[in-house]
Amino acid sequence: xxxxxxxxxxxxxxxxxxxxxxxxxxxxxxxxxxxxxxxxxxxxxxxxxxxxxxxxxxxxxxxxxxxxxxxxxxxxxxxxxxxxxxxxxxxxxxxxxxxxxxxxxxxxxxxxxxxxxxxxxxxxxxxxxxxxxxxxxxxxxxxxxxxxxxxxxxxxxxxxxxxxxxxxxxxxxxxxxxxxxx
Amino acid sequence: xxxxxxxxxxxxxxxxxxxxxxxxxxxxxxxxxxxxxxxxxxxxxxxxxxxxxxxxxxxxxxxxxxxxxxxxxxxxxxxxxxxxxxxxxxxxxxxxxxxxxxxxxxxxxxxxxxxxxxxxxxxxxxxxxxxxxxxxxxxxxxxxxxxxxxxxxxxxxxxxxxxxxxxxxxxxxxxxxxxxxx
Numbered sequence: 096x097x098x099x100x101x102x103x104x105x106x107x108x109x110x111x112x113x114x115x116x117x118x119x120x121x122x123x124x125x126x127x128x129x130x131x132x133x134x135x136x137x138x139x140x141x142x143x144x145x146x147x148x149x150x151x152x153x154x155x156x157x158x159x160x161x162x163x164x165x166x167x168x169x170x171x172x173x174x175x176x177x178x179x180x181x182x183x184x185x186x187x188x189x190x191x192x193x194x195x196x197x198x199x200x201x202x203x204x205x206x207x208x209x210x211x212x213x214x215x216x217x218x219x220x221x222x223x224x225x226x227x228x229x230x231x232x233x234x235x236x237x238x239x240x241x242x243x244x245x246x247x248x249x250x251x252x253x254x255x256x257x258x259x260x261x262x263x264x265x266x267x268x269x270x271x272x273x274x275x276x277x
Numbered sequence: 278x279x280x281x282x283x284x285x286x287x288x289x290x291x292x293x294x295x296x297x298x299x300x301x302x303x304x305x306x307x308x309x310x311x312x313x314x315x316x317x318x319x320x321x322x323x324x325x326x327x328x329x330x331x332x333x334x335x336x337x338x339x340x341x342x343x344x345x346x347x348x349x350x351x352x353x354x355x356x357x358x359x360x361x362x363x364x365x366x367x368x369x370x371x372x373x374x375x376x377x378x379x380x381x382x383x384x385x386x387x388x389x390x391x392x393x394x395x396x397x398x399x400x401x402x403x404x405x406x407x408x409x410x411x412x413x414x415x416x417x418x419x420x421x422x423x424x425x426x427x428x429x430x431x432x433x434x435x436x437x438x439x440x441x442x443x444x445x446x447x448x449x450x451x452x453x454x455x456x457x458x459x
Contacts, residue, residue: 097348097421100341111291111298113314118293119343127417131343132295159282160392161301161313166279167392204434206442208390210342210349217442235309239279252386252450260388260399260443267449268434 098124108132133212140216142185143172143261144200145269146193147223148242153266154193154225155251157239168241168254169262172217181218189222191232193240197222203268206261219265221272245270280306290314315394322398324367325354325443326382327451328375329405330424335448336375336407337433339421350423350436351444354399363400371404373414375422379404385450388443401447403454427452 104120115135122128146154155168171192175184182200190196203219243251248270251257286302297317304310328336337350353374357366364382372378385401425433430452433439 097339097341099346099348100417102346109291109293109296109298111300111314114291114296114298114316116291116293116296116298121343121417123341123417125418129417132293133344134296157279159279159305160389160394161303162315162395163389163392164281164284164396165392166281167389169392204445205437205440206445207342207345207349207440208442210345210347210351210441213344214346235282235303235305235311236307252453255387258387258389259392260390260446263386263388264442264445264449267446267453271434271449 100124103128131211133214135214139175139177139179140181140205140218141172141174142181142188142218142220143170143265144185144189144197144220144222145170145203145265146189146195146197146225147221148195148225151245153243153245154195155241155243155257156192157241157256158192158234159236166256167259168251168257169259170265172261182220185218185220185222187230188232189225190228190230192234192238194227194229195222195225196228198224198226201272203265203272206264208261217261219261219268221269282306285310313393315396317396321357321359321361322363322387322400323354323356324363324370324400324402325352325447326367326371326379327352327385327401327403327447328371328377328379328407329403330377330407333427335425335427336377337423337425337439338374339423339438340374340416341418348438349441350433350439351441352447354443364402367400367402367404369412370414371407372410372412374416374420376409376411377404377407378410380406380408383454385447385454388446390443399443401443401450403451
């Protein structure tokens with residue numbers, strides 16, 4: 096295993112209600128020094144759930160994203176509350192965003208977003224054996240829930256509004272795990 | 278298509294050498310108002326390349342990420358320079374980070390990172406017909422380049438240090454496009 100760079104100094108350089116940015120002075124094992132900026136992570140991490148409505152059908156949500164100022168298709172997701180287990184958070188987000196609970200969750204993988212700048216981790220799950228249960232979320236408007244046939248995955252992947260890397264990774268990992276031909 | 282929320286106000290709330298964070302006041306079509314924070318994107322976007330060394334072998338790099346303070350495996354990637362075409366940027370990053378140019382690039386998809394907070398887009402490519410050519414990059418240390426057999430993709434996906442969602446999405450999209458059984 097390669098020797099990690101030494102962190103010589105960390106400085107909080109910008110801060111808002113939601114984000115903290117720090118400058119990190121690093122000394123690499125070859126003696127090279129650099130200053131990078133990175134975002135302090137939300138420590139609890141996040142979850143994303145690929146919900147199987149039945150063996151032929153996935154559930155998607157259409158949600159507004161302020162970052163892109165657009166509506167896009169994706170899977171239910173959200174931040175883990177303090178003290179909450181990831182599986183519990185996954186089921187809670189499912190209930191809040193698509194109106195179903197899951198009797199069975201299967202972990203796919205833990206992923207990061209852009210390791211150069213962010214530490215945030217997201218745990219990806221599949222959800223099976225769904226039953227109707229709606230929890231109140233904090234969404235500004237009700238999310239549109241869409242049933243998508245697994246046979247039309249290529250169409251989904253070709254859509255410009257299905258573009259979040261974490262949703263794409265979760266979808267393809269799920270189909271691979273279930274040995275669907277993808 | 279759903280009516281986009283109206284942006285009532287945008288305020289720059291925090292700023293560093295690398296990041297600009299703005300607060301956005303939104304009015305949704307149902308009348309609901311919210312303030313979200315988002316990061317102003319790097320307008321040129323970024324590229325990521327899945328390099329095929331031969332039909333059985335991919336090239337990976339092992340790179341330090343300041344965000345996670347760890348070394349991880351992934352594909353060559355980087356920001357597009359001003360005025361640079363994405364394909365040119367892809368080939369440049371390939372030459373800088375793995376020491377090969379590509380005679381043929383094939384676009385996989387354009388992805389986003391987390392549409393709630395970021396606008397940044399990344400264009401994913403496959404690279405074929407490689408030839409040795411090293412360009413000087415801005416890396417603090419030489420990147421380790423690893424030949425990975427496509428037959429051992431499951432092993433790669435199971436590794437904790439292969440965890441970036443955009444690399445996973447690109448890999449699985451590439452294999453799907455090439456109709457490898459994944």
